[in-house]
Amino acid sequence: MKITKHRQKILDALERWFRIHQQGPTLNELCQELGKPPSQKATVQKWLQTMRDIDVQWEDHSPRSLRLLRSKSETPSLQISVTDTLRYLATGMVQWETLELEKRSHVPEALRIGMSRMYLTSLLQKEQAPENLPEFFNWAETSVISWKPAQEIKYLSPDVKVIEDGVVSDFAREWQVSGNDVVAQVQESVLKDVLEYCRGNQLGDAYRAFRLLIIPKPTLHYSEYRQQLRLPELRPLRELLSRLEIYVDMDKLAEDSIYHLCPRCKYVQRQRPDGTYTCRNPWCERLCAISNLQPLPPIPKEKAADWKAVTPGVHLYGTLPGIWEIQLKEELTKLGLHITLWPFIDEFDLLVEFPRKVRWAIDLKDWSSLDEERLRKVQYRRDATETFVVFPDEREEILRIKVVRKQLEPELEGVRLCLFSEIITEAQAILEKKK
Incomplete structure (x- = not known):
């Protein structure tokens, strides 16, 4: 098939979509991905028809059945942050090395999470990955980029290993995170990645736009999420943000029959044993009571898959502190x-x-x-x-x-x-x- 500019745009849009979603987009959502108004749905549908059975396929009268057709040599888009996976592995290795010899049969949580993510990433890309501890330790003494997904990380030296000369390497020590909650600390590290990238490239406006996204909008509908990423201020960060786990599908945070958002921080609440809901941040709950903030409209379970939410670590270390900063800015601006x-x-x-x-x-x-x-x-x-x-x-x-x-x-x-x-x-x- 002739490679037209329309075909390539659709392929690029679908690649972006499937990095985040398991199911295909609706026609309206595909228009949004392409930056087209709903009035052009018929045009987009004609373009899709010319690509059917060659690049894409779908079931007639079946919503969200649109999918990409790939040859055996092509691999699905990565949906798990390789950077975060290496942070889990590095943290787990440093923790494992500090254990007493008789306790080293116990796998630290960070290492267990890292190995699971490493294996799943490799499975998605049809690559090989260590399946057990002996295999992992053998890999740890080889170059990190011998694990092919790690090659997406720019400027990673081929000499870098997790274990060097029988001890945990400097690379692992530099990449480890510290704190009692390793999951939250790894999730927080993506904020540092954005900060360091913006400082290294002098992207002050892009950094400010990023903060102004995750603070007032820790949860938002996917269509709004895509609109935000298309803002000119965020354009320099699009590639970076696509590789970092900042927003995830909201229904992955909890399996609820209905989703409630905190009236103050706008984040997904937890369900108590008695069936009521509370903010994940106890201080937020108290401030809601003091200010008499009214509940926000709930989101039904069937619509939750169309919503995005920042990870709990980004919410804790990025959203919550920023609420006061924006509030003080507004008061002084007045x-x-x-x-x-x-x-x-x-x-x-x-x-x-x-x-x-x-x-x-x-x-x-x-x-x-x-x-x-x-x-x-x-x-x-x-x-x-x-x-x-x-x-x-x-x-x-x-x-x-x-x-x-x-x-x-x-x-x-x-x-x-x-x-x-x-x-x-x-x-x-x-x-x-x-x-």
């Missing part, structure tokens, strides 16, 4: 101030610019306990008039900022501690004085 979120590609949270070259650098911390060591890591900005660490007023009862700052601030080299309401009041006072 005063007529110019606010930049995550300036210099996330060196801090907010840059606040007043008239006459007064500039504030703000880091917003939604902490459940006051960590002095982490506080000392906040650097005083010499390019700003003031540097603040701001806490939500709702945390004052636990953190007692008004009391402890007298003892802490002298050790913070000029960094000041404030509550949300205090920073608003101080900004208002400066503006009144300048008038």
